[in-house]
Amino acid sequence: MANIEDYIPIVGQPIIDDLKLLADRLQGKVIQHINSTAVGGGVAEILHRMVPLLRELGVDTRWDLIKGGEYFFEVTKKFHNALHGRQADITQRDFDIFMETSKKNIDEVNIYGDIIFVHDPQPIALIKKKKDNKWIWRCHIDVSEPNQKVWGFLKNFIVQYNASVFSAPSFSQKLPIRQFLISPSIDPLSDKNRELPQDVIDSVLKKYNIHTDKPIITQISRFDRLKDPLGVIEAYSQVKRYIDCQLILVGGTAADDPEGMSVLEEVKEKAASDPDIHILLLPHSDIEVNALQRVSTVMIQKSLKEGFGLTVAEALWKAKPIVASNVGGIPLQIKHKYSGLLCHSVEGAAFAIKQLLNSPQYAKKLGENGKEHIKNNFLLTRHIRDYMLLFLSLSHSEDLVYL
Amino acid sequence: MPKLIRAKEPFRFYTRLHLSELTGLRVTNLSQLLKAIKEVPGSCIYHHTHRFLQQHQYLSPEPPNDFAFWVSDVLGEDELGEKLASIDTIQFATIRSLREKIAATIEEYLRGNALAKLKFARQGEELHFIKSISFVLPTNYVVYDLKEFRDTVKNITIDSIYFHIFEARLRLEKKDNDFSYWISTSLGNKELADEISKLDPYTYTLESLRQVLIRIIDKRLQD
DSSP states (O other): OOOGGGGHHHHOHHHHHHHHHHHHTTTTOEEEEEESOSSSHHHHHHHHHHHHHHHHTTOEEEEEEOOOOHHHHHHHHHHHHHHTTOOOOOOHHHHHHHHHHHHHHHHHSOOOOSEEEEESSTTGGGGGGOSSSEEEEEOOSOOSSOOHHHHHHHHHHHTTSSEEEESSGGGOOOOSSEEEEOOOOBOTTSTTTSOOOHHHHHHHHHHTTOOSSSOEEEEEOOSOGGGOHHHHHHHHHHHHTTSOOEEEEEEOOOTTOTTHHHHHHHHHHHHTTOTTEEEEEOTTOHHHHHHHHHHOSEEEEOOSSOSOOHHHHHHHHTTOOEEEESOTTHHHHOOTTTSSEEESSHHHHHHHHHHHHHOHHHHHHHHHHHHHHHHHHSBHHHHHHHHHHHHHHTTOOSSEEEO | OOOOOOOSSOEEEEEEEEEEEEEEEEEOSHHHHHHHHHHSOHHHHHHHHHHHHHHTTTOSSOOSSHHHHHHHHTTOOHHHHHHHHTOOGGGOSSHHHHHHHHHHHHHHHHHHOGGGGGOOOOTTOOEEEEEEEEEEEEEEEEEOSHHHHHHHHHHSOHHHHHIIIIIHHHTSOOSSOHHHHHHHHTSOOHHHHHHHHTOOGGGSOHHHHHHHHHHHHHHHHHO
16 A cells, blocks of 8 residues: 555655645544445545545544445435436335434444544435534535435435535535535556556456457446446447447446446347457456556546546546546546547547547547646545545635634 | 845745635526626635636646636637636736626626527536635745745745735735745845736746746846
């Protein structure tokens, strides 16, 4: 695991100095993160990197999990889809299941922090344990057009928090509590993002029998309908009529996502007859994902909804040209025609992919711009800084704060 | 190299780190934009006229403010977008006066282009108003002469340069940027102070602004 000093060659000494200055001002505070899973998905991934670094900076940071059974996670997955604006048949029984598990967690989870940082809807009801400490609710989901039944249910809890955090401006809702905009981040030194020796990349290609004789289009995402893997295959098919290329769909599954396997089956069925479509289930094989991104000619992220879309930042960090949907946090990462191409449809995605495959110099420039943008705005060090500022803001209501 | 003058008072570099606070306020057309610009907190106006400087350091030229970008890119009102983009921010000493200029520019445009009021942003392309919450804190960098100053400018964060050049002048309503003030009052080098004051920092990327400052100071050190 990297130390904070290891980031100096990437972001520079003064950035790390600023982090230390902020950490000094949080001495004596205990920060307690709470979420629902220790593995899989963006939240766990970020916490795995961030918690040790905050501790190293001297901020007493801890991480606890709630517990939940199969029914609970089926309900929270339904909530997740509904908050993303998808049709979802939410019944009173679902709310009852959610509350039954929440009550158990309220009884069992030990709350000891000065600042309690709750991630996503699963642990949201823990706010019932609020005393004189400060509580933050961090929403990682695209709630720009939420199902009102679910949002209304959750809002009863949200309004009891001291502050909330969203990943994109469009997710902001009318709330009586403060709302902060903090984008997630990638860790440039993690296995998923660090530089890889060529022999490692070659061994991954060999393992999955992938040849680089044809351009490679890749989407890295959980097998989830909101990531539109079937739309990706359709876009690839449209490109393939003109350019001989191959498609890699790489996905894992998260412990709190029971829907993943059925989506994977649908994807396999649609791709069945094409030997140039590689479907790889790589749960938690970060180095392999890294290698596959690095050998790709064009990356794609054709999500229908997206909380933030960290895979976009990962691709751009590797200076890859990318085609991505104009949803959620993606437009924060891609400025159309400067650092990637945004699309709104299967046809638009196919057209953009063709453009990039046929204009390698243009594609290269987009990738280079994208890497610089990620370096300035979406690396873990910026994220750690924002979280420390967030903790400090809980004791300041003014717009200009002298520390 | 001439003998270095030791400052009467040292210069301590500060850094300014910002956190974005969402307001929940979104607008979809020019009338709503105008109303919001008149009513939102000054920290919102500051955010939307300075965000690009920090987030898109590698893109130059960039639209210098979100209002110009949104009006052109989303509403398709290129002429108004250009007028907003070309507001000479450096000429305004306060957020209040900058706000008034932006509002007056939109009002004037609407008087001559009534149909522009009928254009609406598509769903998902509304302008969301955001506030900048600034945290100002002293760094450990303290300098006593021009050479130390130059060496620190070389290595300090972009955030620190940003604070002393942009935020000190406009948001803290000081008459000049902090660098010029110190060079003039503590080093007594009015000529160099004036040269830095005359820069229009809004036309540089932050990294190129750093390089320009270093070049100007280097030249003075060699004179």
